[in-house]
Amino acid sequence: MKATTLVLALAALLAATPFVTCRAFADGGDEPPDGTEVKSAPLYPSSIEAEAGDRMNRLTNDGLDKLEAFYRKTLGPNDGIEPLPADGMERGFTVKYRVSFRNGSTEEQAVLMITKPDTLAMKAAMVKYGGQYPQPLPLTNLQNLVGRFNHTQAEYDKACAAYQWLKYVSYWYPPDATGEVLMRYQEKVFGPMPKTAPKAKAGDKEKLKGMEGQAQQVKAMRDAGDLAGMMALAQQMQEEVGQTGVGQQSQQIASKQLEGMMKDSWNDWLACLKELAATAYWVKLSYTGSTTWYRQTELWVETP
Numbered sequence: 001m002k003a004t005t006l007v008l009a010l011a012a013l014l015a016a017t018p019f020v021t022c023r024a025f026a027d028g029g030d031e032p033p034d035g036t037e038v039k040s041a042p043l044y045p046s047s048i049e050a051e052a053g054d055r056m057n058r059l060t061n062d063g064l065d066k067l068e069a070f071y072r073k074t075l076g077p078n079d080g081i082e083p084l085p086a087d088g089m090e091r092g093f094t095v096k097y098r099v100s101f102r103n104g105s106t107e108e109q110a111v112l113m114i115t116k117p118d119t120l121a122m123k124a125a126m127v128k129y130g131g132q133y134p135q136p137l138p139l140t141n142l143q144n145l146v147g148r149f150n151h152t153q154a155e156y157d158k159a160c161a162a163y164q165w166l167k168y169v170s171y172w173y174p175p176d177a178t179g180e181v182l183m184r185y186q187e188k189v190f191g192p193m194p195k196t197a198p199k200a201k202a203g204d205k206e207k208l209k210g211m212e213g214q215a216q217q218v219k220a221m222r223d224a225g226d227l228a229g230m231m232a233l234a235q236q237m238q239e240e241v242g243q244t245g246v247g248q249q250s251q252q253i254a255s256k257q258l259e260g261m262m263k264d265s266w267n268d269w270l271a272c273l274k275e276l277a278a279t280a281y282w283v284k285l286s287y288t289g290s291t292t293w294y295r296q297t298e299l300w301v302e303t304p
Contacts, residue, residue: 042074047285051175056288059171059281064092067114067283071095089122090115092283113286119168133167135160136276137182138269141189149264163273169280177279185272189265 044067047058060067072081078098084090092115126132135143142159145151172178221230 044070044285048173048281050171050173050284056286058285058287059173060283060285061281062283064114064116064283067285068093071112071114084113084115089118089125091118092116111288113288114283115286116283117168117170119165122168135164136166136273138185138272138276139163141269142266145264145266145269149266151264151266155266159270159273163277166273166276166280169282171281171284172279173281174279178276181272181275181279185268189263189268 043055044058044060044062046062047060049055050057050059068081075081075095076097079096080098081093081095083093092113095112095114097110097112122133134140139156139160142151142156146153146156174180218230221227
């Protein structure tokens, strides 16, 4: 009975003990007989969590050479660094931590994969298939302003040279940074989008249902070559749609879009590009390991 009480008390003490994770992702595994394993792979100093609370995936803008040099110093006698295959759209390498046993065998216990988009491979792939990566939306909006408000092609070319690399970026922090930043500037220039669905007006349902038959009439007129009749009926349908709740909301959106297009938003889109660039990360570090290794992560952490 006393032994049981002692075990329970010890378990409660362990559960309440905080673990300081200044070095995480232990190589771990069951204690190997020869004792030559590396206990932990340190977090890269200049990295941040890819998502809040996600220790296992991190981001940095340091170069691959610098990262490899850092982790090469952490390797034990059983560990190694292997480059990623050269036939993909990413460059990088994996750091593999292994435990070894007296019989000479080794067991992989943890892997750190470090990846970066291969821009040359991405460009080559698009050329092969006859396309190209779309420019970031703010650059497209700047291009639409060339020749207006005294903005020149030279100004656009300068912005393009400074920010077109954003189209190759795969990692952002916060993860939804691109959507949040773009939406904020879109609303600044063109006004906020409706937050709710349009409210139906009396008679909307009947009008929209009647237009189904009119759409068939338009198709029949087109097939018969009656272009004048087809255009007249299409114009009538457009006017009727504009009287519905959906149509009125669409007209309001179109009006705001037109208003935004008529003003000089050059500085807004440059600011948007600058803000996007500040949230972009080139390199991702992803830690993975066996179940045993992951459990040992909590046991092998080192305190400052």
